[in-house]
Amino acid sequence: GESLSEPSNKKFPENFKFGVATAAYQIEGGWADDGKGVSVWDQFAHTYPDRVANGDNGDVACDSYHRYLEDVEMLANMGVNHYRFSLSWPRILPTGYTNQINEAGVTYYKNLISALKENGIEPFITLYHGDLPQTLQDIGGWPNPLLADIFAEFARTAFSLFGDDVKNWTTINEPKQTCITGYGLGNSAPGAPASGIGEYDCMHTLLRAHAKAYHIYDEEFRATQNGRVSIVLDTAWFEPASDSEDDIEAAERALQFEHGWCAHPVYHPDGNYPQVMIDRIAERSQKEGFSKSRLPEFSAEEVDYIRGTFDFLSLNTYTTNLAKWTTDHEIGTPGYYADLSVSTYQDPSWNGSAWIKVVPWGLRKLLNWIDQTYDHPEIVITENGYADDGRLDDPDRINYYAEYLTAVLESIYEDGLNVTAYTAWSLMDNFEWTSGYTIKFGLYQVDFENPNRTRTIKSSADYYKNVIANKCLVDTCEE
Numbered sequence: 001g002e003s004l005s006e007p008s009n010k011k012f013p014e015n016f017k018f019g020v021a022t023a024a025y026q027i028e029g030g031w032a033d034d035g036k037g038v039s040v041w042d043q044f045a046h047t048y049p050d051r052v053a054n055g056d057n058g059d060v061a062c063d064s065y066h067r068y069l070e071d072v073e074m075l076a077n078m079g080v081n082h083y084r085f086s087l088s089w090p091r092i093l094p095t096g097y098t099n100q101i102n103e104a105g106v107t108y109y110k111n112l113i114s115a116l117k118e119n120g121i122e123p124f125i126t127l128y129h130g131d132l133p134q135t136l137q138d139i140g141g142w143p144n145p146l147l148a149d150i151f152a153e154f155a156r157t158a159f160s161l162f163g164d165d166v167k168n169w170t171t172i173n174e175p176k177q178t179c180i181t182g183y184g185l186g187n188s189a190p191g192a193p194a195s196g197i198g199e200y201d202c203m204h205t206l207l208r209a210h211a212k213a214y215h216i217y218d219e220e221f222r223a224t225q226n227g228r229v230s231i232v233l234d235t236a237w238f239e240p241a242s243d244s245e246d247d248i249e250a251a252e253r254a255l256q257f258e259h260g261w262c263a264h265p266v267y268h269p270d271g272n273y274p275q276v277m278i279d280r281i282a283e284r285s286q287k288e289g290f291s292k293s294r295l296p297e298f299s300a301e302e303v304d305y306i307r308g309t310f311d312f313l314s315l316n317t318y319t320t321n322l323a324k325w326t327t328d329h330e331i332g333t334p335g336y337y338a339d340l341s342v343s344t345y346q347d348p349s350w351n352g353s354a355w356i357k358v359v360p361w362g363l364r365k366l367l368n369w370i371d372q373t374y375d376h377p378e379i380v381i382t383e384n385g386y387a388d389d390g391r392l393d394d395p396d397r398i399n400y401y402a403e404y405l406t407a408v409l410e411s412i413y414e415d416g417l418n419v420t421a422y423t424a425w426s427l428m429d430n431f432e433w434t435s436g437y438t439i440k441f442g443l444y445q446v447d448f449e450n451p452n453r454t455r456t457i458k459s460s461a462d463y464y465k466n467v468i469a470n471k472c473l474v475d476t477c478e479e
């Protein structure tokens with residue numbers, strides 16, 4: 001396999017920021033406490049325990065709803081600059097709509113935010129990270145275009161409740177995951193499969209929802225609150241499986257589907273979906289006998305309204321895949337992966353765990369591709385991390401962070417990219433969606449057998465603490 005490089009001895013730029021991330025359903029618990037409404041994840045995990053490893057759910061999770069002060073202590077110990085967490089929409093708006101505001105939920109987030117600020121930690125809020133109010137699923141969920149306005153109202157509520165103290169906002173976490181697993185394949189919450197249709201309708205609404213929230217911030221809050229807003233997109237790097245032209249084309253197409261689907265409408269100066277998606281999905285839809293493309297169309301006004309709705313580019317990324325050209329999938333069941341028709345896999349010689357192979361050069365290539373494709377944006381890495389079985393002594397996680405942070409340094413100093421912040425996933429072991437508690441991403445361990453959900457520091461947290469303190473990966477740094 002590729003040999004790993006020595007950690008860089010360069011110092012991060014003086015204003016570079018380090019943080020860690022979590023998400024509401026994955027850590028909070030308190031699923032029915034104090035007037036919280038039911039989310040699609042509550043519903044999914046309770047209705048289909050067979051679809052989550054060990055039948056687990058987030059009813060208690062890390063119990064952060066009751067133990068957030070311990071979380072803040074851990075954050076303060078590591079000395080992070082920012083803490084990226086998400087709001088549970090149904091904890092604040094139990095009906096999903098603004099007709100009813102749950103004061104206890106508001107108080108929870110206000111308390112968390114003030115504890116962070118007392119410790120000099122910047123709150124970095126994601127409005128939506130997977131836990132849609134079930135009431136809104138009952139009217140069809142994200143494929144229903146009405147959700148764009150309903151989300152925008154939630155966004156306005158959050159900006160007005162918390163915006164005096166919160167300067168970093170992202171609207172939606174990983175729309176692609178919500179749409180493909182939730183509404184395309186349907187193997188994750190809300191479990192509403194409509195392959196080849198639902199995922200595209202879902203993304204269409206999410207993009208309009210994001211743009212509305214961004215414009216609301218611009219028009220009603222920016223002047224007084226002076227914060228920044230973005231949308232969190234995830235992608236792996238796709239490396240051509242060989243240097244053949246076909247494989248190079250396959251890798252570029254994979255990037256345009258996996259990243260461009262949502263990135264192009266927002267981040268590309270031209271806006272709209274990537275042309276390769278528009279063309280391929282129209283062509284396949286026609287062969288399938290549809291009267292129009294399964295990829296919905298934006299009007300020219302909508303293209304204008306959506307493009308440029310970001311103050312920085314926000315990226316979640318974990319690993320690299322190889323992309324190999326393959327003949328187009330036969331016309332049959334419509335679906336995102338058939339529309340893409342690229343064969344992807346990972347090199348068996350790559351080290352790593354589960355789906356996360358340690359391929360730091362892939363991060364550097366991805367950052368460069370983004371820089372070139374989207375006109376040199378400021379890039380904030382909002383998630384990056386490594387999973388294992390949860391042991392306290394975790395050299396593999398330390399190695400992953402050293403390798404990936406080295407790639408970040410190289411992208412800054414050797415490639416001249418504008419990467420300004422890095423956020424590790426995750427503060428602590430938590431509920432990893434359909435993998436339940438079997439996969440552990442934490443810098444802190446959580447004992448899920450213990451009613452106190454005891455948190456214990458791992459070696460990787462000590463490592464990250466040093467990185468943050470020195471702004472450097474090794475003991476002797478070069479300015």
Ligand code: GBH
Binds near residue numbers: 174177234316383441
């Ligand atoms: C992010 O999702 C999420 O934002 C976060 O909530 C989550 O906990 C974190 O990453 C860690 O997963 O078929 O085995 O190849 C990342 C979404 C999930 C996409 C795993 C790729 C590969 C599964 N990723 N998936 S596999």
